[in-house]
Amino acid sequence: ETGVTQSPTHLIKTRGQQVTLRCSSQSGHNTVSWYQQALGQGPQFIFQYYREEENGRGNFPPRFSGLQFPNYSSELNVNALELDDSALYLCASSLVPLPTDTQYFGPGTRLTVL
């Protein structure tokens, strides 16, 4: 059983560009959540996808968008990058979209915006 994987590991972009981050969920998990972790802070919830539909969103602007595919892998897209978007982006998968269900985190993608 493979765990949650994310790609790429590191990414450098310039302000105004667009970026796509990818996540493969753990086998059998149909729910994926995305988090932003700025340096020295705890993760902040961006949104969750369940069976290809958005199932809850945190306090992030619309330029943060996502997709979930039939195989339950997921993408996070960020348009019009800003310097403050520099962070570690974590994806987590779970068996069901319940707050009590254990979330399994990937190692993250470190995004640097210059």
Next chain:
Amino acid sequence: AQSVTQLGSHVSVSEGALVLLRCNYSSSVPPYLFWYVQYPNQGLQLLLKYTSAATLVKGINGFEAEFKKSETSFHLTKPSAHMSDAAEYFCAVSRYNNNDMRFGAGTRLTVKP
């Protein structure tokens, strides 16, 4: 809305000493509470969770936490620290009708030989 406050951004203990990491929560409804650990360059790993069953929760690696409603606390403890416990620890809260899990700012645990 729910939130957590972790008291102490850095905690240093000697190997073999008691580990105590503090977490206080705020929630308008009964909360679900979690402790996660993050090792350098890795994602988060669940240590334990409270989901309204037993108030004393035992987790992996010898950690446990006690839910105290009267004190709105969910402190993490381990009787004897190991060098391998050095990491960043996050307390988090969610609730039954919301998938927005809120994390604290984290506590970095250092274990001295």
